[in-house]
Amino acid sequence: MRFNLIDRIVEVRPGQVLQAVKNLTLGEEYLADHFPTFPVMPGVLMLETLVEAGAWLLRLTDDFASSVIVLREAKGVKYGAFMEPGRQLTVWVELV
Numbered sequence: 001m002r003f004n005l006i007d008r009i010v011e012v013r014p015g016q017v018l019q020a021v022k023n024l025t026l027g028e029e030y031l032a033d034h035f036p037t038f039p040v041m042p043g044v045l046m047l048e049t050l051v052e053a054g055a056w057l058l059r060l061t062d063d064f065a066s067s068v069i070v071l072r073e074a075k076g077v078k079y080g081a082f083m084e085p086g087r088q089l090t091v092w093v094e095l096v
Contacts, residue, residue: 005049009056015095018057022049022089031085041083047074054093061095 011019024041031039055069083089 014061017094020053026085
């Protein structure tokens, strides 16, 4: 399954940083099952939002030379709060 989780790119400096947002609504298909009485965005999809932002930054940096960008590894991921419908997830990525 392919996701397009970024609603808007707020800031971009190719080769440096990118900031993007995802607005979570009840219309998200996956919320029907996660969880029916307490809908929250799955943590793996929060991570996917971050990965998509990173992919956009890399593509904008190298003029879309890379068609496939994948996450190799994620360690020590910690989530600060539940993402419920009506909330906005903001992600920042930086090339180092």
